[in-house]
Amino acid sequence: MNITKTEKSRIEEVDFNNLTFGSVFTDHMFFCDYKNGAWQEPQIVPYGPISIDPSAKVFHYGQAVFEGMKAFKDDAGSTWLFRPEENWERINKSSERLAMPAFPKEFFFKGLETLLNLDNDWIKAGDGNALYIRPFVIATQPGVSASPSDQYRFMIICAPAQAYYSGEVSVLFAEKYSRAADGGVGFAKAAGNYASQFYPTNLAKERGYQQIVWTDANSHEYLEEAGTMNVFFRIGDTLLTAPTSDRILDGVTRKSIIQLAKDAGITVDVRPVKVSEIVAASKSGELKEIFGAGTAAVIVPFKSFGHQEKDYELPAQEDSYAARFKKALKDIQYNRATDPHGWRYEVK
Amino acid sequence: MNITKTEKSRIEEVDFNNLTFGSVFTDHMFFCDYKNGAWQEPQIVPYGPISIDPSAKVFHYGQAVFEGMKAFKDDAGSTWLFRPEENWERINKSSERLAMPAFPKEFFFKGLETLLNLDNDWIKAGDGNALYIRPFVIATQPGVSASPSDQYRFMIICAPAQAYYSGEVSVLFAEKYSRAADGGVGFAKAAGNYASQFYPTNLAKERGYQQIVWTDANSHEYLEEAGTMNVFFRIGDTLLTAPTSDRILDGVTRKSIIQLAKDAGITVDVRPVKVSEIVAASKSGELKEIFGAGTAAVIVPFKSFGHQEKDYELPAQEDSYAARFKKALKDIQYNRATDPHGWRYEVK
Ligand SMILES: Cc1ncc(COP(=O)(O)O)c(C=O)c1O
Ligand SMILES: Cc1ncc(COP(=O)(O)O)c(C=O)c1O
Numbered sequence: 001m002n003i004t005k006t007e008k009s010r011i012e013e014v015d016f017n018n019l020t021f022g023s024v025f026t027d028h029m030f031f032c033d034y035k036n037g038a039w040q041e042p043q044i045v046p047y048g049p050i051s052i053d054p055s056a057k058v059f060h061y062g063q064a065v066f067e068g069m070k071a072f073k074d075d076a077g078s079t080w081l082f083r084p085e086e087n088w089e090r091i092n093k094s095s096e097r098l099a100m101p102a103f104p105k106e107f108f109f110k111g112l113e114t115l116l117n118l119d120n121d122w123i124k125a126g127d128g129n130a131l132y133i134r135p136f137v138i139a140t141q142p143g144v145s146a147s148p149s150d151q152y153r154f155m156i157i158c159a160p161a162q163a164y165y166s167g168e169v170s171v172l173f174a175e176k177y178s179r180a181a182d183g184g185v186g187f188a189k190a191a192g193n194y195a196s197q198f199y200p201t202n203l204a205k206e207r208g209y210q211q212i213v214w215t216d217a218n219s220h221e222y223l224e225e226a227g228t229m230n231v232f233f234r235i236g237d238t239l240l241t242a243p244t245s246d247r248i249l250d251g252v253t254r255k256s257i258i259q260l261a262k263d264a265g266i267t268v269d270v271r272p273v274k275v276s277e278i279v280a281a282s283k284s285g286e287l288k289e290i291f292g293a294g295t296a297a298v299i300v301p302f303k304s305f306g307h308q309e310k311d312y313e314l315p316a317q318e319d320s321y322a323a324r325f326k327k328a329l330k331d332i333q334y335n336r337a338t339d340p341h342g343w344r345y346e347v348k
Numbered sequence: 349m350n351i352t353k354t355e356k357s358r359i360e361e362v363d364f365n366n367l368t369f370g371s372v373f374t375d376h377m378f379f380c381d382y383k384n385g386a387w388q389e390p391q392i393v394p395y396g397p398i399s400i401d402p403s404a405k406v407f408h409y410g411q412a413v414f415e416g417m418k419a420f421k422d423d424a425g426s427t428w429l430f431r432p433e434e435n436w437e438r439i440n441k442s443s444e445r446l447a448m449p450a451f452p453k454e455f456f457f458k459g460l461e462t463l464l465n466l467d468n469d470w471i472k473a474g475d476g477n478a479l480y481i482r483p484f485v486i487a488t489q490p491g492v493s494a495s496p497s498d499q500y501r502f503m504i505i506c507a508p509a510q511a512y513y514s515g516e517v518s519v520l521f522a523e524k525y526s527r528a529a530d531g532g533v534g535f536a537k538a539a540g541n542y543a544s545q546f547y548p549t550n551l552a553k554e555r556g557y558q559q560i561v562w563t564d565a566n567s568h569e570y571l572e573e574a575g576t577m578n579v580f581f582r583i584g585d586t587l588l589t590a591p592t593s594d595r596i597l598d599g600v601t602r603k604s605i606i607q608l609a610k611d612a613g614i615t616v617d618v619r620p621v622k623v624s625e626i627v628a629a630s631k632s633g634e635l636k637e638i639f640g641a642g643t644a645a646v647i648v649p650f651k652s653f654g655h656q657e658k659d660y661e662l663p664a665q666e667d668s669y670a671a672r673f674k675k676a677l678k679d680i681q682y683n684r685a686t687d688p689h690g691w692r693y694e695v696k
Contacts, residue, residue: 022403022492029402051397054377054505055370059486062410062539063546068492099546134492138407139543144370144416144482144507146576148546157402159492174531181529181565183522185544191410192540195487196533198411198447198496217529218566228494 001114006046009121016124019162021296022132026119026158030111033140034101034152042111044118047157053142057149063139064191065094068228068295070132070161071116071347073125074335079116079347082295082333084109086252091135094188099148100137107154108135115156116347127334128163132296164297171226171290172209173275173307174200178217179224179247186247197227209306211292215275216247223273229292229300230254234321235281236288238267253293257325259341266321275307282312290314291322299326349462354394357469364472367510369644370480374467374506378459381488382449382500390459392466395505401490405497411487412539413442416576416643418480418509419464419695421473422683427464427695430643430681432457434600439483442536447496448485455502456483463504464695475682476511480644512645519574519638520557520654521623522548526565527572527595534595545575557654559640563623564595571621577640577648578602582669583629584636586615601641605673607689614669623655630660638662639670647674 006027014024025047032042058064067087072080088109092102112133116123123131135156139149177200179193180186186193197212204212213231216222224242225231230251233240239261244250261268281287282305292300301322304313317323331337332344354375362372373395380390406412415435420428436457440450460481464471471479483504487497525548527541528534534541545560552560561579564570572590573579578599581588587609592598609616629635630653640648649670652661665671679685680692 020491020493023490025403047402049399049401051399053397054395054503055373055482055507058539059406059412059484060414060482060539061542061546062412063543064407064410066408097547098543099550132492134403134408136408142371143368144480144505145368146542146545148550155402157492159403176531178529178531181526181532183524183526183565184529185540190540190543191406191408192533192538192543194409194494195411195446195538195540197494198409199445202447202496217531 001042001044001110003044003114004046005118011121014160016160017162019160021161021164022159024159026122026131026160028115028118030115030156032107032111032154034154035150039104039107039154042107044115052140055142055144057139057141057143060144061139061146062190062192063098063100063149064136065091065098065100066134066136066189066191067091068132068134070130070295070333071123072130072333072335073123075125077125078335079120079123080333080335081345081347083252083256083343084112084345087135090189090250091137094190095137097185097188098190100139100152103137103154111156113347115158119158122158122160124160127330130161132159132161134158166210166297166300168303169210169300170208170304170306170311171211171213171302172204172207173223173305174212174215175220175308179214181217181247183246187244187249189249194227201227207306213305221275223275223278224248226292228296229294232257232291232293233273233278233287234289235286238269239321240269240271240273242273243270251294253295253298253329256329256343257293260325260328263340279307279312288315289317289320289322298329349390349392349458351392351462352394353466359469362508364508367508369509369512370507372507374470374479374508376463376466378463378504380455380459380502382502383498387452387455387502390455392463400488403490403492405487405489405491408492409487409494410538410540411446411448411497412484413439413446413448414482414484414537414539415439416480416482418478418643418681419471420478420681420683421471423473425473426683427468427471428681428683429693429695431600431604431691432460432693435483438537438598439485442538443485445533445536446538448487448500451485451502459504461695463506467506470506470508472508475678478509480507480509482506514558514645514648516651517558517648518556518652518654518659519559519561519650520552520555521571522560522563523568523656527562529565529595531594535592535597537597542575549575555654561653569623571623571626572596574640576644577642580605580639580641581621581626581635582637583634586617587669588617588619588621590621591618599642601643601646601677604677604691605641608673608676611688627655627660636663637665637668637670646677
């Protein structure tokens with residue numbers, strides 16, 4: 001691996017108590033180019049603009065996938081990742097669906113850890129503080145014909161982040177627009193899946209909602225996931241969430257919560273969740289919580305949901321599952337609790 | 349508009365008789381940046397790499413749309429576009445769906461025409477020769493949070509092209525994978541729509557097909573369009589094509605063929621086309637042609653189609669609609685025929 005260190009760190013310019021999510025990047029970035037059928041020598045260089053042909057396939061045909069992960073610093077100064085192998089596997093699943101080459105495991109971990117060590121000062125201890133890590137792959141071959149690229153760039157960039165506070169979140173259940181088709185790429189972290197949500201989300205925002213919970217494109221009868229979070233429903237003391245499919249992202253936070261719930265003896269029903277049953281459970285008072293789950297925000301409790309011009313408030317909870325799982329997850333992530341499933345991964 | 353001319357044209361290095369589609373670009377490119385809520389001063393500069401932040405939203409969230417058009421040179425040396433206003437309107441429709449700002453008409457035409465005049469020598473006369481024109485817009489704001497960019501770049505790049513010969517084309521009717529969801533972005537020329545087709549198309553290629561004809565994602569019972577072409581079916585002497593919808597691109601070639609067919613007194617049925625009726629018509633001998641229609645290839649007759657492990661040959665046609673419409677379209681495009689609908693647009 002070639003490493004070129006920055007001549008002057010930018011860390012002094014950064015106010016770590018006033019960070020906008022994903023907008024300030026650390027001193028270095030990792031990249032590795034794919035050409036002639038092989039990944040080339042990986043590089044770490046100072047963070048900065050890249051030079052790319054305007055006909056590069058990523059700009060025209062959207063061959064681009066990404067991941068989102070976090071590094072946490074414990075009070076003793078050690079740095080931890082959370083289930084990083086899942087992200088490595090998933091970026092390759094996403095790549096496969098977009099006809100892009102897999103990135104080798106050794107390159108992924110070597111690049112990631114070397115980068116985290118180099119920019120270690122950017123990872124701050126303290127509850128809620130983390131380094132948000134963004135691995136991604138883009139198609140760099142020049143040429144405007146609609147076929148897979150034969151050149152790619154894998155990159156990792158990192159942004160320090162504070163506890164994610166999203167305010168009170170009201171969500172809208174989708175009725176007209178949709179996020180993913182059966183047989184499509186919804187399960188992949190493909191760049192194009194996100195741009196397509198912005199316009200419907202803007203319309204929802206105009207109506208006073210912060211996010212959309214997507215429903216199946218065929219009937220809009222089943223609840224699937226939010227823009228960057230999987231979604232859980234608590235009816236009585238049972239936790240409900242949609243099964244993953246080719247339309248739904250297989251979230252690391254989601255699968256960790258399912259495990260934590262099982263560990264705690266909570267019944268988890270992973271099955272299609274009907275809009276009508278959630279509305280009915282809200283009316284009958286059995287619906288206690290809905291929350292989103294994803295790496296960036298960990299867990300976001302929803303305050304209310306909108307469906308067909310009506311809004312349904314969610315009751316305040318004394319002992320909420322959302323708060324309980326958030327604490328349990330963070331305790332593992334920050335190395336404050338035992339880790340029975342071996343989810344923590346120390347950066348050495 | 350700021351214009352910086354190249355110091356040395358690359359045109360002498362180009363073999364205009366051996367062009368790979370979309371791989372060689374003219375001397376100049378047009379661009380215009382959007383920031384602070386407004387499109388800035390447009391620029392023409394020598395063709396070359398652009399510098400862009402690795403966190404630019406186009407790389408992560410796929411906010412990118414494009415167009416495809418052609419310029420034709422007639423034997424007297426005049427340059428013509430074909431229905432360019434349609435492309436300007438459509439790129440803005442695509443942009444709207446991806447929460448991107450519209451590009452003003454005057455900027456579009458001024459940029460396009462100035463660029464074509466500057467690179468006029470790259471447009472070669474002669475049947476089949478054309479300049480392929482690629483306007484596109486990408487999201488350039490740095491930042492890895494999933495929300496619309498507040499900075500964009502509109503660009504036009506151009507690639508000389510010869511007559512498109514795709515060989516004999518066998519297509520596969522999609523049964524498992526799909527291209528677009530109801531309520532999704534299939535009608536837009538959004539970058540992400542293309543990457544998602546590459547993997548299923550590779551699988552089809554392994555089975556000996558060149559392209560996929562997509563069917564509706566819900567039932568796979570209705571034929572929609574191909575990767576970069578709308579699709580027509582000729583049963584007896586009637587022409588059939590699917591209606592446009594939020595899943596199907598409203599192709600300029602498609603709408604021109606519908607008009608030409610009507611002008612020629614041919615019955616055109618624009619209605620959902622069932623897979624089962626095409627299979628039945630093939631068996632009964634009534635199915636005479638299937639062809640794709642799009643700017644790059646104009647019209648591509650299909651030789652056979654595959655459906656559920658079976659292949660169906662299409663009969664050779666003496667007086668094929670595909671050949672007839674292709675000639676009629678090209679005669680208008682190259683200024684060799686009258687232009688009753690005012691489709692030709694002279695670049696002055
Ligand atoms: C569409 C989508 N769903 C769900 C998630 C949550 O996944 P994870 O918990 O792995 O971050 C994300 C974000 O990563 C996402 O982009
Ligand atoms: C998905 C898709 N369908 C159809 C077409 C044909 O449209 P047009 O005739 O306007 O080129 C294209 C190409 O432009 C396309 O990308």
